[in-house]
Amino acid sequence: MRPTDAWSRASKFWAAEREVWIVKHVLPRDSVAMSLLICSNCESKTPAHEIVCGDCGVPLAAPRKREKSEAIDERAQGLSVVIGRGFDCDIILDARQISRHHCRLTKIQPTGELGELERWLLEDLSAANGTFVNDRFERVQSRVVSEEDVLFLGSYRFPVRRVREFLDTDHDTPHVGTNYLPMEQAIITIGRDVDNDVLLDDPQVSRRHARLVREADELYLEDLGSANGTFVDGQRVTRHRLEPGQDISFGTCALRLDLERGILQKSYRGDILLQAENLVVEVGEGDHIKRLLDDVSFTVYPTEFVGLLGPSGAGKTTLLMALIGYLRPAFGRTLVNGDDLATNFDRYRNAIGYVPQEDIIHSELTVFEALYYTAKLRLPADTTDAEIFRRIDGVLADLEISQTRDIRIGSPERKGISGGQRKRVNLALELLTEPSLLCLDEPTSGLASEDAANVMGLLRKLANGGRTILLTIHQPSPQVYKMLDNTLYLAAGEQVYYGPAYPDSMLYFHPEIEPDSVEAEEILADPGSCMRPLMEAARAGEPMETFAARYRQSRYFDEFVRERREDPREVKLSKKSPRRPPSFSVRQWWTLSRRYLDIKLKDRVGTAILLVQAPIVAVLLALVFAQESGGLISRLQYAPFALFLLVVAAVWFGCSNAAREIVSEQAIYRRERMVNLSVLAYAASKFTVLGGLCFLQCLMLMTITYFTLDFWGNPLWHLGVLWLCSLAGLGLGLMLSALVRTGEAAIALVPILLIPQVILGGAIMPVDRMNAPTELASKMAIARWGFEAALHVEHRSDAYEISAAQQPDMVSAAMVSQAMLAPSLQAEMGALTPLPPNPLNRFLGDAETGLSRNLGVLGGFTVIFFGGVCGFLYLRERRWDI
């Protein structure tokens, strides 16, 4: 059959939704396809969007809502599905490689045999770039294919299995298919809940996400306060008047609205077509600019699985980071489905999954707990626990790690799950939200070859399911090369190859070798030798630009870069929508705090070490001061020092509890921040949990010393002062943690923060006797304000009042004091001098302020340090561009 005959053919099929026959015209190029309903009364044909017959006026049955069990099969019998770039196609794949009407698949009636695969008749519709099956050597005109086959439309990969995704409304499948709209209704609701008129079974969609509202002759799309937003042509909308041909996305779920046919259909735009356009990344190094990536361009189609290869330091990680919007390129851009990622980041934020080289999981949690908290943080707020449990179990099953569900993750030092399983758990975190684009940095590093092959096999399966996957990898085996679709080779930031992975990329650097020769076989069996000429040239100092220039002359560049590249005129230049920083939510703060508390409770040894510090310090203070405690002399002479040390200990607790807490999880923080983490919620969760820990420490400290050292002040006030001191110390420690790059640096710097507390706190040198700059510096010390506050608390309870009866004791007090001095000093002092009557005068003198001022300053420190933590976290981001 000639293609033109095929296009003009009309097919008639029973549409159960409207209980009528429908004639569907598949028209020649550039004309619009149309469906007509056949009236059961007079058999005349009426356009499908009408609700009464145009001839006899008999009502035509409205599309009815499909039941869960109602699969597409009855529609699929004899169904022809046209795939192409044209808007009238059943499956629209909007890529340059694809012809307007590229090919047709016609369902073949099943024979009913057990285990029978779904089969289709494939017909090429004279597509310019041809249709191929399973590999790109066998161009076909017509052939029977099964759901296990893969079509190549030009170089565009399309697994036959995916046909069902575009058509199927069966809710058991994770993808959104064709939804028939009840066009007779004034309001059509859209969401994840089963009672919506349009059910979108996608984790990024809210229960009640949006609605279509008909007003007069116009149709409006209204967002119903969804978590991930409703977008029309890339712009987030709250209410928007729809026009034909507009792209609609609910979160990352992209759909095509066909008003004429009254259907909302899975759109190709739900998949990700990723394009790097002349990417250049540079960093400042001293007074010159270092170029990390030089003019990298390539296109990755949906379902493609692409490996980024190259020697160490070639720029693979840098490229991944630039592709996903982590690094801002100096020149060039990344396009996602034709949209500039930099200006549409919010729209695609949730569609991008990124697994960095480092683990992004807390080793103290079990696999289930890690996934649960991530789901709580990333999925819409209205996702129930039951839904989360289902998703977790589904993802674990997909990744074949269900058996690890309740095992603690552990770390290489403290064994939990295996290395391969840990890589999969990292991946599982990302899969919870079903991202369409997955970027992985060395997912197989450190794995045994069998484990690595398993992980790669799994990724291959995910790509076949519709995901676009890029990963960096070192020295893949021939088996892994075969799994990849394309590879991109980088050398010193230059793109030296992008094209088919096997065998082309393995032989590319050996142009002198015939593809079918024995030498070629040897290279294909030994991947290490693939890049040898490149490595040797690099070692000989040959510039890599030579190889980049050679690649630009190659047929691979023509086919995989130039021909795939969107024509700049066709690139959608959407209005700039700056990235909206994730906003604070109580729910996020609560989830982060719960997770953090869980981690602290699970880290029994670490938390016990922190907690045990308090009684140790308290007992030591009791040992030193208890023998001197009791009576006025002690309160005047020794108790202030005990109070000072308590204050310093409280600051120390806060500071040392916090110093490693941000820096040690920076990879996790960065990843979560990229998705939706609010800095405020994150910092607040740290203060909440560590503040609780500080409270327990201060409580133990106070309880033990209060009863052993004869303090007079109200114990609750004392506890409050110590807690405020430790909260301020906590803020100081967290600021340090947000500033440094390694945990070791943080620990090394803690003493630098604490020593000034001791020196400037006012106990060693009274504040009013310090010179002006030192006194100013002492105002910055937490301990100075805490010490004064503690003295005030004692003073308020008359601890330092000297009654008339105690006056004679004054002399003996002075004597005791002087008797403690060395004999030479006693002689030097001569006559007895009375002790200062009040420690407030003795340690502060004219510098004394009130208790409320002390407490205000301590609270102020905490607030300022909290702000400092947030500020340093934001500062860190300037380099990442998120």
Ligand SMILES: Nc1ncnc2c1ncn2[C@@H]1O[C@H](COP(=O)(O)OP(=O)(O)OP(=O)(O)O)[C@@H](O)[C@H]1O
């Ligand atoms: N912020 C930066 N400042 C200066 N140089 C940088 C920066 N980031 C990366 N580089 C340098 O850029 C080059 C590429 O780094 P990148 O991490 O992308 O390489 P890679 O190919 O991923 O290496 P590997 O395979 O070892 O992970 C390296 O030489 C690295 O030192």
